[in-house]
Amino acid sequence: MATDVHRPVTPKTADPALGSPAHPAPVHPAPTPASAPHIHTPATTPAAAPHAVHVEGLTRSFDGRPVIDDLRLDVRPGEFVALLGRSGCGKSTLLRILAGLDRDIEGTVLVPRRKAVAFQAPRLMPWKRVWRNVLLGLPGKPERALAERALKEVGLDHRSGAWPKTLSGGEAQRASLARALVREPDLLLLDEPFGALDALTRIKAQRLVGELWQRRGCAVLLVTHDVEEAVLLADRVLVMDEGVIAYETRIDLERPRDITDPRFAEVRARLLERLGVDTAAEAA
Amino acid sequence: MSISHAPPDSSPPDITDTSAFAEDDSDAASSRGGAAGSPAASVPAPDVALDLEPIRPSSSRRTRVPRWLRRTSGPLLLLLLWQILSATGALTPDVLASPGRIARVAGDLIADGSLPSAMGTSLRRVAAGLVLGAVVGTGLALLSGLFRVGEDLVDASVQMLRTVPFVGLIPLFIIWFGIGEAPKVAIITLGVSFPLYLNVYAGIRGVDSQLIEAGESLGLSRWGLVRHVVLPGALPGAMTGLRYSLGIAWLALVFAEQINADAGIGFLMVQARDFLRTDVIVVCLIVYAFLGLLADFIVRSLERLLLQWRPTFTGR
Numbered sequence A: 001m002a003t004d005v006h007r008p009v010t011p012k013t014a015d016p017a018l019g020s021p022a023h024p025a026p027v028h029p030a031p032t033p034a035s036a037p038h039i040h041t042p043a044t045t046p047a048a049a050p051h052a053v054h055v056e057g058l059t060r061s062f063d064g065r066p067v068i069d070d071l072r073l074d075v076r077p078g079e080f081v082a083l084l085g086r087s088g089c090g091k092s093t094l095l096r097i098l099a100g101l102d103r104d105i106e107g108t109v110l111v112p113r114r115k116a117v118a119f120q121a122p123r124l125m126p127w128k129r130v131w132r133n134v135l136l137g138l139p140g141k142p143e144r145a146l147a148e149r150a151l152k153e154v155g156l157d158h159r160s161g162a163w164p165k166t167l168s169g170g171e172a173q174r175a176s177l178a179r180a181l182v183r184e185p186d187l188l189l190l191d192e193p194f195g196a197l198d199a200l201t202r203i204k205a206q207r208l209v210g211e212l213w214q215r216r217g218c219a220v221l222l223v224t225h226d227v228e229e230a231v232l233l234a235d236r237v238l239v240m241d242e243g244v245i246a247y248e249t250r251i252d253l254e255r256p257r258d259i260t261d262p263r264f265a266e267v268r269a270r271l272l273e274r275l276g277v278d279t280a281a282e283a284a
Numbered sequence B: 001m002s003i004s005h006a007p008p009d010s011s012p013p014d015i016t017d018t019s020a021f022a023e024d025d026s027d028a029a030s031s032r033g034g035a036a037g038s039p040a041a042s043v044p045a046p047d048v049a050l051d052l053e054p055i056r057p058s059s060s061r062r063t064r065v066p067r068w069l070r071r072t073s074g075p076l077l078l079l080l081l082w083q084i085l086s087a088t089g090a091l092t093p094d095v096l097a098s099p100g101r102i103a104r105v106a107g108d109l110i111a112d113g114s115l116p117s118a119m120g121t122s123l124r125r126v127a128a129g130l131v132l133g134a135v136v137g138t139g140l141a142l143l144s145g146l147f148r149v150g151e152d153l154v155d156a157s158v159q160m161l162r163t164v165p166f167v168g169l170i171p172l173f174i175i176w177f178g179i180g181e182a183p184k185v186a187i188i189t190l191g192v193s194f195p196l197y198l199n200v201y202a203g204i205r206g207v208d209s210q211l212i213e214a215g216e217s218l219g220l221s222r223w224g225l226v227r228h229v230v231l232p233g234a235l236p237g238a239m240t241g242l243r244y245s246l247g248i249a250w251l252a253l254v255f256a257e258q259i260n261a262d263a264g265i266g267f268l269m270v271q272a273r274d275f276l277r278t279d280v281i282v283v284c285l286i287v288y289a290f291l292g293l294l295a296d297f298i299v300r301s302l303e304r305l306l307l308q309w310r311p312t313f314t315g316r
Helices: A091-098 A130-135 A144-153 A167-183 A200-217 A225-233 A262-274 A279-283 B012-024 B028-037 B067-088 B099-111 B114-146 B149-161 B166-177 B181-204 B209-217 B223-255 B265-274 B279-305
Strands: A005-010 A052-062 A066-074 A079-085 A108-114 A115-118 A187-191 A219-223 A236-240 A245-249
Touching: A052 A200, A066 A091, A066 A245, A079 A091, A079 A225, A079 A279, A079 B265, A091 A187, A091 A219, A108 A130, A115 A167, A115 B209, A130 A167, A130 B279, A144 A167, A144 A245, A187 A200, A200 A219, A200 B012, A219 A225, A225 A262, A236 A262, A245 A262, A262 B209, B028 B181, B067 B099, B099 B114, B099 B279, B114 B149, B114 B181, B114 B223, B114 B279, B149 B181, B181 B223, B223 B265, B223 B279, B265 B279
Parallel strands: A079 A219, A079 A236, A115 A187, A187 A219
Antiparallel strands: A005 A108, A052 A066, A052 A108, A236 A245
């Protein structure tokens, strides 16, 4: 994978006063000056261990209240990482930062140039037919066949010419996934992509994401509040709390994973406990 | 609320209330009387027949008279009443000419070519005003909708000018542009620009920020965002603005043509007024209405073409 080309998400505010002393992250320099916006590779990035995501000393505040506070995160190329957390813990903010949509940040954030996002709502442009939505934003003049190949991968090639508003919720979400995949991302960011789907559609969509990840081999960061979903899909599950990664665990269960497996239940219970949910009631 | 569901310990006033209700309702009293009589019976008797009412399919409720006939019968009755009043002499021709006479006059006006040429003149004025107004209105809206600087410069001025009734500017326009075609087109332009500006501007600003964010995440440039997200998103608003504008364009035309016109429908009307020809006036009004309908039809077709991505609500 071509994850060697990293692009830092440049902080908007280049205030060196805030950078070094307040946060114990001496390994990285103060926020990148605007003069070097593109190929800024801090000397501290270990060249030997490749990362699909490298985040260090990341802080993001809303009205002076830090939502992400000196966060550190590394994702290996091809790794499937799930990010769990209570609502409002900053997990979606972290994803938006990685997507480059939120740049009011301090700290070092390195992400691959080729990344794609699928949001909780499909966010298809209603005035473009599905295939045009899939191709939107691609450089040059891509052929419709390219879109149809991506749509076929998510099983939606028969709706290629449809208007987005005529799709069902599951179909729209798959179209959104195709739009992300057609970019051949090295990092796929999924922001609760199954949250708005009904239970049956969700199971199918989860399975689809698992298959696509295994076929594509891209790194995936899945933000979710569904513990089961995280354990089902991820190599590594992170729990975010108080603006940092408070807990992380590797899931070594062989795939495809079985929900009824006692080891699955054990991991799930442990994570729920971490999230502050009473597992005794859950086990009953 | 059925009485049988009343809890056994319900307060006495409730029971008297409900029993009074049961006495009033002769139908219900017979079936529920037992339960009401013994409020202590907490479990509803299983054999109490419920009042079931059929849900009728909507098709059976339709009357046999077709909709279009029902819709047209009202205006036709009105027309008939008008004709009767005119025929009996209750409505004299110098107040309002009879429908029959109006139809004859319309035929004459078309035959001698005065009506078609007047329509042509008026249509040209509206078209010129509409095009100019559309360019000005949308241009300013794009400027203030897409650029922060544009908003600061343009929006406040337009919002201020908007409060001036544009018809009130006619005297000023006559001083500026004389009494030829220019003031007439100018007044229509002015009337058309404001609703277009307001709706296009609101349309641009109302584009779903989530979609803009999605566009950004797909790597669209600023121009790409405008072209693929903002402008298509503002289109429904723009179409609404266009509709308002057309309505105002006709209104402005009527005002503009009443002053110093030597051609056009308004001129025909002014002339008819001087000769107390109510028949000609009514013909002109009908022509205005007809042109307005035509314009509306054009916008509707345009909407169907440009907004075909919208799921249409057809109404019932």
